[in-house]
Amino acid sequence: MNGNIDAAEESVKGRDFIRAIIDEDNRTGKYEKRVHTRFPPEPNGYLHIGHAKSICLNFGLAREYGGLCNLRFDDTNPTKEESEYVESIIEDVTWLGFDWEERLFYASDYFEKLYEYAVQLIKSGDAYVCDLTAEEIRAHRGTLTEPGENSPFRDRSVEENLDLFSRMKDGEFPDGSKILRAKIDMASPNLNMRDPAIYRIKHASHHRTGAKWCVYPMYDFTHGLSDSIERITHSICTLEFEDHRPLYDWFLEKLGVYRPQQIEFARLNLSYTVLSKRKLLQLVEEGFVDGWSDPRMPTLSGLRRRGFTAESIRRFCDEVGVAKRDVVIDVARLENSIREELNRTAPRFMGVLNPLKMVITNYPEGQEEMLEAVNNPEDPEAGKRSVPFSREIFIERDDFLEDPPRKFFRLAPGREVRLRYAYFVTCTDIVKDGDGNIIEVRCSYDPATRGGDAPDGRKVKGTIHWVSAKHALDAEVRLYDRLFTRSNPMEGKSDFLASLNPDSLQVLSGCKLEPALAGAEKGGNYQFERTGYFCLDSRDAAPGKLIFNRTVPLRDSWAKMAGKEPGGKA
RNA sequence: UGGGGGAUGGUGUAAUGGCAACACACAUGGCUCUGGACCAUGCAAUUGGGGUUCGACUCCCUGUCCCCCAGCCA
Numbered sequence: 001m002n003g004n005i006d007a008a009e010e011s012v013k014g015r016d017f018i019r020a021i022i023d024e025d026n027r028t029g030k031y032e033k034r035v036h037t038r039f040p041p042e043p044n045g046y047l048h049i050g051h052a053k054s055i056c057l058n059f060g061l062a063r064e065y066g067g068l069c070n071l072r073f074d075d076t077n078p079t080k081e082e083s084e085y086v087e088s089i090i091e092d093v094t095w096l097g098f099d100w101e102e103r104l105f106y107a108s109d110y111f112e113k114l115y116e117y118a119v120q121l122i123k124s125g126d127a128y129v130c131d132l133t134a135e136e137i138r139a140h141r142g143t144l145t146e147p148g149e150n151s152p153f154r155d156r157s158v159e160e161n162l163d164l165f166s167r168m169k170d171g172e173f174p175d176g177s178k179i180l181r182a183k184i185d186m187a188s189p190n191l192n193m194r195d196p197a198i199y200r201i202k203h204a205s206h207h208r209t210g211a212k213w214c215v216y217p218m219y220d221f222t223h224g225l226s227d228s229i230e231r232i233t234h235s236i237c238t239l240e241f242e243d244h245r246p247l248y249d250w251f252l253e254k255l256g257v258y259r260p261q262q263i264e265f266a267r268l269n270l271s272y273t274v275l276s277k278r279k280l281l282q283l284v285e286e287g288f289v290d291g292w293s294d295p296r297m298p299t300l301s302g303l304r305r306r307g308f309t310a311e312s313i314r315r316f317c318d319e320v321g322v323a324k325r326d327v328v329i330d331v332a333r334l335e336n337s338i339r340e341e342l343n344r345t346a347p348r349f350m351g352v353l354n355p356l357k358m359v360i361t362n363y364p365e366g367q368e369e370m371l372e373a374v375n376n377p378e379d380p381e382a383g384k385r386s387v388p389f390s391r392e393i394f395i396e397r398d399d400f401l402e403d404p405p406r407k408f409f410r411l412a413p414g415r416e417v418r419l420r421y422a423y424f425v426t427c428t429d430i431v432k433d434g435d436g437n438i439i440e441v442r443c444s445y446d447p448a449t450r451g452g453d454a455p456d457g458r459k460v461k462g463t464i465h466w467v468s469a470k471h472a473l474d475a476e477v478r479l480y481d482r483l484f485t486r487s488n489p490m491e492g493k494s495d496f497l498a499s500l501n502p503d504s505l506q507v508l509s510g511c512k513l514e515p516a517l518a519g520a521e522k523g524g525n526y527q528f529e530r531t532g533y534f535c536l537d538s539r540d541a542a543p544g545k546l547i548f549n550r551t552v553p554l555r556d557s558w559a560k561m562a563g564k565e566p567g568g569k570a
Numbered sequence: 571u572g573g574g575g576g577a578u579g580g581u582g583u584a585a586u587g588g589c590a591a592c593a594c595a596c597a598u599g600g601c602u603c604u605g606g607a608c609c610a611u612g613c614a615a616u617u618g619g620g621g622u623u624c625g626a627c628u629c630c631c632u633g634u635c636c637c638c639c640a641g642c643c644a
Contacts, residue, residue: 015584016583016584020586040644041644042643042644044643044644074644076643076644077643077644079643080643080644133642134641134642137641137642138640138641141640142572142640143572143640144571144572144573144639144640145571145572145573146572147572148640175642176642178642179642181642188573189572189573189574190572190573190574190639191572191573191639191640192573192639194640197641197642199642200642201642202642216642218641218642218643218644219643219644220644222644223644239574239575239576239637239638240637240638240639240644241638241644242574242575242638242639243573243574243575243638243639244639245574246574264575266576266637271581277644319582319583319593319594320582320583321582321583321584322583323576323582323583324575324576325575325576325577325636325637326575326576326636326637326638327581327582327583328581328582329581329582330580330581330582330594330595332581332594332595333581333582333593333594333595336593336594336595339606339607343606343607344607348604374603377602377603377604377606377607378607378608407605409605410605418603419603420603420604421603451603452603453603460603461605462605463602463603463604463605464604465604527604527606529604529606530604530605530606531604531606554604554605554606554607555605555606555607556605556606557605557606558605559605560605561605
C-alpha cells in the first residue's frame with residue numbers, strides 16, 4: 001500500500017546545495033554521472049520524522065537522477081542493536097514508499113573485509129594496537145586547545161601489532177584491554193584525527209553475526225569503507241560529522257580504495273517534541289508514552305498510527321528543504337501537510353464527541369427518515385450517502401450555549417440553526433439536572449427545510465453536526481496534543497521531562513458516530529465534520545469496538561476568536 | 571580563548587553580481603449547508619561595520635552571535 005509516489009510531488013523542489021553539488025559532479029563527470037546514495041540507520045531504535053528527511057533526500061535524489069539508493073544497516077555496535085529495530089526500519093522505509101530493490105546491506109556483511117583492511121593499515125604502519133585504558137587514552141588525547149601525547153604503544157613493530165590484533169580477534173583479551181588505533185597525529189587540532197580507535201574488543205553477541213566476532217570496527221572506519229565497497233557516490237549525513245570527514249577521507253586514501261564524497265546537511269528538529277533516539281528511548285522505557293508507536297511519538301510508526309499518511313510526510317520533507325543551518329521546524333507545518341492532503345481525500349462523516357441530547361418536540365414520535373449527505377465536497381467523485389434522522393439526536397455540547405457571547409453562531413435559547421443536511425431547528429427549551437447542568441435541549445423543527453434549505457430563503461448563521469440517537473454508534477475517541485509544552489523541550493537547564501504535556505492524551509468515551517462509520521477501516525482517514533481528521537486505532541480497535549485517533553483537528557477560527565486553546569479541547 | 575560549520579520576515583526555503591521571491595504562520599475582507607475548504611488583500615527579512623563595483627543577499631576585510639567536536643557510540 002502507499003507505494004506509489006505521484007509525479008506531482010517531484011515538481012515542488014527547487015535546487016538545494018546538495019543537488020547543486022551533484023549537478024556539478026555530473027557536469028565534470030566525477031562519478032561517471034552516476035548517483036548512488038544510501039540510507040544508513042543504526043538499528044538501535046525506531047525511525048522518526050528526522051530520519052524521514054534523510055530517507056526522502058537519499059531515495060529522492062536517486063530517483064530524480066536516475067540513480068540508486070541502498071538501505072544499509074550500520075550495525076557495528078552489538079550491545080545497542082536488535083533485530084526488532086531492523087524489522088521496524090524496513091517496515092517504515094517501505095511504508096514511506098521507497099524501494100531499495102535487492103540492495104539491502106549490513107555493515108556486518110563487511111566484517112571480514114573490514115578486518116582485512118585493518119590488517120592492511122597495520123602493515124603500512126598506519127595503525128597500532130594500544131594497551132592504554134579508556135581513561136588513559138582520554139588523558140592522552142589532550143583538550144580542545146592543547147595537543148595530545150603519543151601513546152607509549154604507538155611505535156610497536158608491525159609484526160607485534162599484527163600478532164596482537166590477530167589475538168584480539170581470537171578472543172585472547174578481555175573487553176577494554178586493547179584497542180586498534182589509527183596512527184595519525186596526536187597534535188591535530190581536529191580531535192578526530194588524534195589516533196582514533198578503529199577496533200575495540202567486545203565479547204558480545206551480535207544480532208546477525210552472533211558470537212563469531214569479539215572485535216568490532218568503529219563507525220569512522222566502517223562507514224567510509226562500506227560506502228566505498230558499495231560504490232556510493234554521495235554519502236549524505238548530518239552536520240555533526242563534518243569534522244569526521246577528514247578521517248573518512250584518510251582511511252580511504254591510506255587504503256587506496258574508491259572514494260565517495262561525504263556531504264553534510266542539517267538534521268531536522270521539530271517544535272514541541274524531541275528527536276533523539278536516546279530521549280525517545282527514555283520516554284518509552286520510563287513509560288511516559290505507550291511504546292515507540294504511541295500516536296504522540298514523532299516516530300514514523302507513531303505518526304502512522306496517529307493517521308499521518310506517507311504522502312503527507314514525504315511532502316513535508318520536500319517542503320522543509322535541505323540546507324546547512326540548524327533549524328527548528330514548527331510542528332504546525334507537519335499538521336498543515338496532513339490537513340492539506342486529507343481535505344482533498346478524506347470522506348466526511350458526522351461524529352459527536354461530547355454528546356448533548358436534543359429532542360425535536362414536533363417531530364413525530366417513532367418516525368425516522370434517511371437524509372442525503374455529501375461524502376466529500378472537495379471531490380465530486382466521492383458521491384453521497386444516506387444518514388438516518390429521528391426525533392432524538394445528539395449534538396456537540398460546545399454547539400449549545402445558554403447564554404451565548406457575541407459572534408456565537410450556534411444554538412442558544414430561541415435561536416434557529418441548521419442541522420447539517422437535515423432541518424432548521426429552533427431551541428424552545430432546556431432541561432437541567434439537579435445541579436443545574438444542561439442535560440437536554442428541546443427544539444422544534446421546520447419540516448419545510450428538509451435537506452437544509454429554507455424555501456422562503458431565510459438564512460441561519462450556524463450549521464451544526466448531529467447523530468441520530470437511535471442509530472448512533474458508540475465509540476472511544478482519543479485526542480492527542482503535543483507531547484511537550486515548550487517549543488524546544490531541550491532548551492534551558494531543566495530536564496526535558498519537566499516540560500512533558502500532562503494533557504497530551506485525552507480519552508473520550510461514549511462518543512456518538514453516524515452508522516456509516518461502522519465500515520471504517522484500519523488505515524483509512526476520515527473527517528468528522530467540523531471536528532478534525534480521525535483514523536481507526538490500528539492496535540486497539542476491533543470489530544464492534546470502535547476506537548478512533550484524532551490525527552489533527554480542523555482549523556477552528558471560532559476557538560481562536562473565543563480565546564481558547566489551539567488544538568481544540570472539545 | 572584550538573578546529574569545523576552556520577547566520578535572509580514570526581518560521582522555513584529561494585534568489586549565486588542585476589526588481590529580495592515562495593510556502594507556512596498572522597491580520598483583514600469576501601464566499602460558504604463544515605466558524606473547514608476556497609478567493610482577495612495586508613504585515614514582514616538580507617547579523618553589525620567597512621571595501622570592490624554602474625550595481626552586492628551574493629565577492630573581499632573585519633566584528634558579533636549561534637551550532638558541533640575531548641565515546642573503546644553512531
